[in-house]
Every structure is written in C-alpha cells, then in structure tokens.
C-alpha cells in the first residue's frame with residue numbers, strides 16, 4: 001500500500017509546468033499573476049484638481065472670507081481631458097473641473113461652493129493654502145513601480161490598478177485543460193426520471209465544479225458506460241486535447257470495474273491502494289498517443305471529492321507553474337471523533353467559532369454531510385481518536401471562498 005505522499009509524488013512526476021499566458025485585463029479577473037505588473041505611467045499622471053472650482057495662486061486669495069471676498073478675473077475654463085498646457089497669470093483665476101490638469105503657476109484650488117460661481121469674474125470667499133485640493137503627479141504610483149507582484153490573485157481592485165497604470169495585458173498562470181470522464185452503467189444526467197437502480201452522475205458535476213473553482217478549464221466531459229471497447233477507443237484519443245484526464249468509478253475490485261480493466265491493458269497506468277480513507281483505490285499514468293496524464297478517481301462521491309483535494313489539486317497547481325503544496329491551517333477540535341488508524345483519514349468538518357467538528361455521516365457515499373463541510377481535517381495514520389481541544393490540521397475546500405448558504 002502506498003502512502004498519500006508517495007502517491008502524490010508519483011502523480012507530480014507525470015506533469016510539467018505549462019507556460020504562462022498573456023491575457024487582456026477584461027479576461028484577467030480571478031487569474032494568478034505569473035509576472036510583476038510595472039506601472040507605465042505616474043498616478044496621478046499630472047498635477048490636477050480634486051474639486052470643481054477655481055485654480056489660483058494661494059498668495060492671490062490670502063485673507064479671502066465671506067465678509068471680505070477677493071475678486072479676480074477668470075481667464076477661461078479647464079475641463080477634465082483638456083490637453084492644452086495652460087499658464088495662470090498672477091492676479092487671475094481659471095475655472096477648473098475635478099480631474100482637469102492644473103495650469104502652470106497655480107498652487108491651490110478654491111471650490112466653487114466658496115465663490116459666487118462667476119464665469120468671467122469671480123468673488124472668492126475662502127483663502128486656500130498651497131496645495132489645497134490638489135492631486136500631485138506620482139503621489140499614488142511612480143512610473144516603473146511594481147504595482148502588483150507575481151503570485152497575486154487578480155480581483156477587481158487589482159485589475160483597476162493595472163488598467164490605471166496603463167497596462168492592458170497581464171501575464172498569468174495558465175488554466176490547465178481538463179477532460180472529465182465519469183463511468184458507470186448506473187449513471188444518468190441530473191433531472192432524468194430514475195429507474196430502480198439508476199443514480200444521477202453527480203461526480204462529473206462535482207469534478208467540473210472543482211476543476212473550475214481551482215482555476216482550471218473543463219474542455220471535455222463524457223459520461224461512459226461500462227463498455228470496455230468504447231472506453232478503450234475513447235481513451236486512445238481523449239476529447240478536448242486536455243493537459244489532464246480525470247475519470248471516476250471503475251477502479252476497485254468489481255466485475256464491472258472497466259476503467260481498471262481497460263487501462264491496465266495499456267500498461268501505462270498503475271492501479272494502487274493508498275493508505276487513506278476515503279479514497280483508497282487510485283490509479284495514474286498516461287493515455288493515448290499524446291501520452292496525456294490521467295488520474296483515475298474512485299467512484300464513491302466523497303472518495304472522489306477527497307482525492308481531488310489530495311491529489312488532483314496539487315497536480316493542477318504544478319501544471320499552472322505554482323508550488324503544488326496545498327497549505328493546511330490548524331484549528332481546535334470542538335468535539336471528539338474516532339479515526340480508522342493505519343490510514344490517513346480525511347474527516348469532513350465544519351469549522352465554527354469553537355473549533356472543528358465532523359459535518360455529519362462520514363460514509364464515502366454521503367454527499368449530505370459533504371455539502372455542509374467547510375474543511376477536510378487530516379488525521380494521520382497513527383491517530384485513532386481525536387479529543388475535544390486537540391489541534392487538528394485542516395485543508396480548505398476548493399470553492400469555499402465562493403458564497404454559500406446552509407441546508
């Protein structure tokens with residue numbers, strides 16, 4: 001029997017990092033930067049007004065008040081987007097709008113509220129010290145500054161900063177392409193009236209969601225019957241030209257465990273038992289002329305889900321050029337539970353304010369408890385009992401950062 005670490009290492013040996021890709025900002029949301037973003041311009045790009053009002057020399061409005069306004073000639077308007085280079089003569093004002101470039105010679109803005117709103121001549125009722133209501137060139141970002149570091153996840157604020165820095169395209173980690181093949185005569189698509197013995201193919205829905213939430217792309221999805229010939233021919237030329245193939249089902253000891261039967265014949269896929277629960281039967285290797293990496297996941301839904309987190313996620317990360325290691329966090333057990341011992345057990349838990357507790361029935365067919373869970377607790381092979389207050393290692397669930405409700 002392999003350890004979890006041994007099997008993960010065997011999987012990682014099957015893949016190499018794909019090259020980073022360049023995408024326009026409109027497609028960059030949620031992507032992971034593969035290179036620093038460097039500002040192409042200063043931000044602000046030029047000294048400009050923070051208020052609608054009048055550009056002045058502060059010395060010209062010293063002492064202005066409501067009781068004793070300062071009256072100045074107005075030498076025209078400067079709107080945002082005005083590309084002319086204005087010069088403010090001493091003793092006059094210019095009407096200026098928010099974001100409009102400051103005329104040379106001006107050193108302060110008097111807001112329109114502190115004036116009579118004059119167009120050719122204005123009475124100003126407020127003094128303004130040097131720099132008042134001005135936004136200075138480069139006070140936020142300097143041209144050449146690294147504004148976003150490689151490794152940063154691009155959210156709305158980050159894409160806004162890149163855009164303002166006049167960067168139109170960014171280099172991001174690639175999205176590995178994944179084909180998902182669910183197998184089993186019993187499977188029908190969601191929404192189908194079920195005959196006795198049939199079940200819904202929830203694994204392909206789950207795996208497609210996990211793949212997408214992990215930042216990869218589903219490029220092919222085929223439900224397959226347990227028909228060896230059809231499966232063998234499909235696996236010779238996998239649909240979607242993926243970087244990775246995932247199968248579910250058919251890898252255990254059953255008479256109709258066709259994935260194992262068909263792929264064992266190729267000699268390029270190993271079927272092993274891994275000392276973990278759930279997720280013991282696993283397979284991995286390469287298929288087809290392209291020698292595409294394949295991971296064969298067990299059919300039980302929770303086994304497949306756990307196997308994704310433990311094995312597929314590190315492989316997707318490696319394909320994307322990222323550190324494959326999936327971080328764990330520590331938490332306290334809010335209640336005790338027993339573990340199998342001799343195998344690593346991945347307990348589905350809910351992390352609350354008082355710690356982590358099992359989310360319900362832990363059978364490898366129980367999606368109800370899975371859907372409640374926020375984390376997998378990793379209980380090592382030497383531990384058979386978790387006690388309240390024990391420290392446990394938690395793996396976050398892929399997609400847990402998405403909005404979720406409760407049953």
Ligand SMILES: Nc1nc2c(c(=O)[nH]1)N[C@H]1C(S)=C(S)[C@@H](COP(=O)(O)OP(=O)(O)OC[C@H]3O[C@@H](n4cnc5c(N)ncnc54)[C@H](O)[C@@H]3O)O[C@H]1N2
Pocket residue numbers: 182183184186187199200201202203204248249250251252253254257278279280281297298299300301303364
């Ligand atoms: N005699 C033994 N039987 C089993 C062993 C064993 O060691 N000896 N291992 C058990 C363990 S552990 C697991 S895990 C499963 C692995 O099963 P398979 O990978 O062979 O998968 P299937 O037999 O095709 O299906 C198992 C189970 O999962 C349901 N299933 C399959 N595909 C889907 C899908 N796409 N969506 C939803 N549910 C699915 C299927 O109906 C079965 O109930 O083997 C144990 N048996």
Ligand code: MOO
Pocket residue numbers: 276277278279280281298300303364
């Ligand atoms: O290894 Mo199986 O995954 O326990 O149900």
Ligand SMILES: [Mg+2]
Pocket residue numbers: 249250251252253254256257299
């Ligand atoms: Mg089976």
